[in-house]
Amino acid sequence: MTTTALPDWFQTPENRFRTAAFWFWHHLPTPQMCREAIADMKRAGLGCILVQARLAMPLSDYLSPDYLALCRLVSDLAEEHGLTIQIYDEYGWMSGHGGGRTVQDADHLRERHLFWTSGLLRKGQVTLRISDINTTFLDFLGPAGRRWTYDGGEPRWGLWQIVGGGIISSRTTLQPSQITFSETDEAGCTVQITAPDLPDDTQVAVFVAATCLTSRLINYLLPEAAERFTDRVYAPLQDAFPKAEAFFFDHPYAGFYTWNGQNSGTEADAIRNSLLWDDSLLHTGINCADLLDAVYGTDLQAASRRADVFEIYSRQMHQAFFGTLRRWCDAHDIGLTGHELLPHVGGWKLLGGLGSIDARVAPGVDYFEVDSFRTQTVTDAADYRPQLSSILGDSLARAHGRTRCTVEQYSTGREAGRPSLYGQWDLSLSRLRAQMIRHILQGARRVLLHALFLPDAIHPNPSHQSDPRFDFAPGFNLQPWWDDAPDLLEEVARLSAFLEDGTPIRSVALFYPLEDLREGNNIPDCAVHFGLWAEALMDAGVEYTIIDERQIREDTVCNGWLHLVSGQFDTLILPAVTVVRDPQTLSILQEFSCTGGRLLRSGAAVTTSRNDRTRRIEGPVTTTSEITRLIKETFPPPLLSIEGQPQRITLQKLTPSLLRIAIFNDSDQERTARLAPAPQERVLLEWRCDTAVAMSPVFVPANTAFTLFLMPRQLSTFELSVTTAAPHCFPVKNKVSLPAPYKKMLENGWIFQAGPESRPVPIAVECGWEQQGFEHFSGIGIYTLHLSNFKRPHKEPLHLVLPKIAGTVKLFVNGAYIGKSTENRASFILPTPNKYLKIILHVHNTIANTLYPAMDLSLDPKIFTSGLLNPPYIWNGIAQIK
Incomplete structure (x- = not known):
């Protein structure tokens, strides 16, 4: 070639x-x-x-x-x-x-949170306590994380404020005069509720806000916090990096506090962490009755208000x-x-x-x-x-x-x-x-x-x-x-x-269930269903795009297709979607289905809208166990597919007659991929990503399938074009003439050096060097084998096959560099040998052998293994690794 x-x-x-x-x-x-x-x-x-x-x-x-x-x-x-x-x-x-520079000398910008607790009235009174405010999210960082987040390494709370309170079951709010602090301190607060007109066992709740006086974290609800951040951090960093292309923000973090009294015996667990708080939220559509529903409500009306709260927030x-x-x-x-x-x-x-x-x-x-x-x-x-x-x-x-x-x-x-x-x-x-x-x-x-x-x-x-x-x-x-x-x-x-160029061939849209996530308690079904669809589609080779509700507008449906900024789709999947924000979305989806679009759903037979529960669409439901089967039955085989799963293939359309295809054998086994037949004659041109060269094009006649053979972890990239002729192309061959079999095992005679300066010692090639006295060695392991009186059996090329390696490997033969591999299996074409062959392998392992034992971390030899793990051999023909 x-x-x-x-x-x-x-x-x-x-x-x-x-x-x-x-x-x-x-x-x-x-x-x-x-x-x-x-x-x-x-x-x-x-x-x-x-x-x-x-x-x-x-x-x-x-x-x-x-x-x-x-x-x-x-x-x-x-x-x-x-x-x-x-x-x-x-x-x-x-x-x-x-x-910590953003809040330095600006305590009002430190994180401020909304906490709540509830209890039962007795004789018109109840005393409620919020204490043991804690965040476990950063515990994996240990004391260093606490010192990083808080001055002195511990959160201390102050500037306590009563936001409001009310009766949980009725959304009735209490008067400010009925709620008072009896105690506040750096660890929490105690609140007294007095409501003599209410019967015993009435369940009431209170909402209070406090600022973490020692926190270096900001209140993301305040534009002033971000403005001060840009002044104190962005400005000097841009001056230091004047030609940078972008600023990179990372994981803005809102505390995730829990506390004693958070649930107070209620069954609801609708919101599992404190909310950031600023009184401006009370002027943007959130009131105390909404908070009661958001935190404690269990019915559909409460779910809708919870979604309202989180949308505004x-x-x-x-x-x-x-x-x-x-x-x-x-x-x-x-x-x-x-x-x-x-x-x-x-x-x-x-x-x-x-x-x-x-x-x-x-x-x-x-x-x-x-x-x-x-x-x-x-x-x-x-x-x-x-x-x-x-x-x-x-x-x-x-x-x-x-x-x-x-x-x-x-x-x-x-x-x-x-x-x-x-x-x-x-x-x-x-x-x-x-x-x-x-x-x-x-x-x-x-x-x-x-x-x-x-x-x-x-x-x-x-x-x-x-x-x-x-x-x-x-x-x-x-x-x-x-x-x-x-x-x-x-x-x-x-x-x-x-x-980079072209358009991905995706006709399937997977709906992002934002409203269900906003409304839900704990982990809603949609979170699991979405993941099952996303993974199963990817493994089946069905390419898709994730879309949100805002992309679905009145003008997006035409003859059974959704025409969106992100693509054109004839299939929309609703993963356990029980609610959308806008009732108009339901009408559009109904039109999409009625005009020929494919609407698939799982987990929920009915989808309603947040603010109009009377509007609904219904349809047949797929269970989680049936998702993979439904995908297989619904979608036709792709143009190119790998035997078995998972599929790791993507197609980019450059023109109606030109595709770019990338295919990856994401397994440890040899596999084949089949290019489906087409009525036109085609040319398959391989672009080698490892060498930056194009191989000789292959001509695929009309109505002919083509099979690709993929080595373990092999990446192949092709241009597939439709043609009317086949000049200077290699036709598909049905039969390949192979040489007579030859295989020489190389299981004995190897010597090993743990680095270039170490003393050579004999080594076995059936197991890693950790099991042979070098369990703490990280670096370059050098394997050497001398073959004298080597008789070449044929004129065909010979391959040195390394069936199983742990680490990257470079091959030298008779002093000449031959090539390298990063995979756990490798094959190299040997140069035309004399009667003498000196084979040297440089194997780079990881540094785990050096570092993890220092932390008294036990190293499983099945996992922490380096070097040759199966005997190499010399083989003729195409290097199939068994």
């Missing part, structure tokens, strides 16, 4: 397609560290960097003159090396506090914080990006990742509204399995006339059964590659790595607030395999550039 060089935009992708990375500063680096780090980032193939101060850095260093001077140096160095900069806007995260937060940031950025000619709290992170179900909190109380949940303030879309992804983040991000962008997104990829220890902050120092380059490819295929333009570390981060200073070694590890650049990362990052950047 001949190869042809492809366009420059594919060979050398622009920075917008290249991997980005947070650069963690656990202390102020030296100028020389900065120079070396930026040069290494360029060598690795990164496109964009974001400096981020971490908890190990003393707060006094953040935004200090020395800090800003180093930022200016990094800005200059990045420009010199052709890297772009985005400005991470926080110390740690929780955008808005600015390391979130709109004020979004406008006050994100709106203020966006106006500042527009005025200073810089973009605004970043991501809010995403409780689905790490999975598919909408509340499945952070189910212990009530995400409605934070700036978020209405992701489509939040995205309207951004100039670029970013979502958050946790750990290394398929999840919702990328397709959601792309859907948000398309709803606002943009395309694709950045996905922040971070690592927790939870995936491996260890504490979150311990992270994944055992992350392999193969697992990282697979996750990055998944993100790109599902709608990401690039991945943002979390994170690069300073070189001395693995040598902690005991005086630090936190141990940088276990700050969401890994520090990717400290992994032994980082030297092998450039080829991977180049491959992924080319994949992204390849998929």
Whole structure:
């Protein structure tokens, strides 16, 4: 097969397609560290960097003159090396506090919360207590997190205020004179309710507000807080990074407090955390009766009012914080990006990742509204399995006339059964590659790595607030395999550039159930159903876009199609949707169904609207166990499909006769993919993302299927075009002549060095080096085998096959470099040998062997394994790995 060089935009992708990375500063680096780090980032193939101060850095260093001077140096160095900069806007995260600078000398901007409690009247009186106000959300950060969030490390409360109270069952409010404080202190308050006209056992509730006097967090309801944040944080950072393309906000955080007396024996648990509070909410449509329903109500009327409360509440937060940031950025000619709290992170179900909190109380949940303030879309992804983040991000962008997104990829220890902050120092380059490819295929333009570390981060200073070694590890650049990362990052950047043009072929819309989320108690059914649909559609190869209700307007339906900014859809899926906001939406969906559109639903037979429960649509319901079956029965086989599941395929239409196709074998087994026959003659041209060349085109006759053979974790990208002739193309061959079988096992005679300077020792190749005396070694393991009197059996090429490896591997034969692999299986074509072969393998493992034992973390040899795990062999023909 001949190869042809492809366009420059594919060979050398622009920075917008290249991997980005947070650069963690656990202390102020030296100028020389900065120079070396930026040069290494360029060598690795990164496109964009974001400096981020971490908890190990003393707060006094953040935004200090020395800090800003180093930022200016990094800005200059990045420009010199052709890297772009985005400005991470926080110390740690929780955008808005600015390391405490926003609320410094401005106590009225500190977080202020609404608390409630209830009880039964006896003889016209009841005494109610709010105490033990606590947030467990940050407990995984330990004492360092408390010191970061609070002056003195503990929350102290004051400026107590009675907001109102009332009778739970009737929405009747009490007079202000009937509610008084009998005690207030830094830990809570005691409230006395006097209502002599009410009978015994009347259930009453009270709402009080207080400010956390020691908190560095802001009240996101106040535009002044965001204005002060921009003045104290954005302005100096933009001056230090004058050519940055955007500011990046991260996870604005609303406290998530719980307290003793929160439920007071009531059955309702409608809102699980305190709300941020400002009296201005009382002038925007929220009153005490609404709060009674929102917190304690259980009927449909109460659910509607709860949705009203959260709509008003979130709109004020979004406008006050994100709106203020966006106006500042527009005025200073810089973009605004970043991501809010995403409780689905790490999975598919909408509340499945952070189910212990009530995400409605934070700036978020209405992701489509939040995205309207951004100039670029970013979502958050946790750990290394398929999840919702990328397709959601792309859907948000398309709803606002943009395309694709950045996905922040971070690592927790939870995936491996260890504490979150311990992270994944055992992350392999193969697992990282697979996750990055998944993100790109599902709608990401690039991945943002979390994170690069300073070189001395693995040598902690005991005086630090936190141990940088276990700050969401890994520090990717400290992994032994980082030297092998450039080829991977180049491959992924080319994949992204390849998929930039054209329009994704998606005719299915998955409805985002915002109203159900707003109305619901605990975790509503829609959160689970949405995730089941999203995952099952993706695995079945049915491409889809997530849409929100605001996109469905009167003019969007035509002959059974929804014509939206984000695409054209003949199928709409309602995942356990019981309610929409606008009754007009129900009419539009009814018209869509009646004119030929396909309306699928699960979990709820009836959908009503928030403020008109008499309006409804009904339809057949699918149970959760039937979703996968229904998808298979409803949608025809795709143009290109992989045998079995999951499907990892995306198609981009450039013209009616030209498609771009990317396909990824997301498994450890060889698989085949079938291109369905078509009435036209077609040409299949492979663009190699790993080498930036095009293979000789393949001619596919009309009415002929074509089969692709995919190695484990193989990525293939093609242009498929319709043609009327087949000049200079290779036709599909039904039969291939194979050489006589030959296989030589190489199970004996290997020697091993734990690094280039160590003494060579014999080693077995059936198990990792940890089981052979090198359990604490991280670095380059060198395997060497001498073959004398080697007799070549045929003239056909021979392959060195490595059936199972843990780590990246480079092959040298007789002193010559042959190639490398990042996967856990590999095959290399051997050069024409003499009678003597000297085979050398350099295997880069992870740094887990060095770091985790230092924390007394037991290492399972089935997981923490490095090197050759099955005997290599020499084989002829196509390298099939068994």
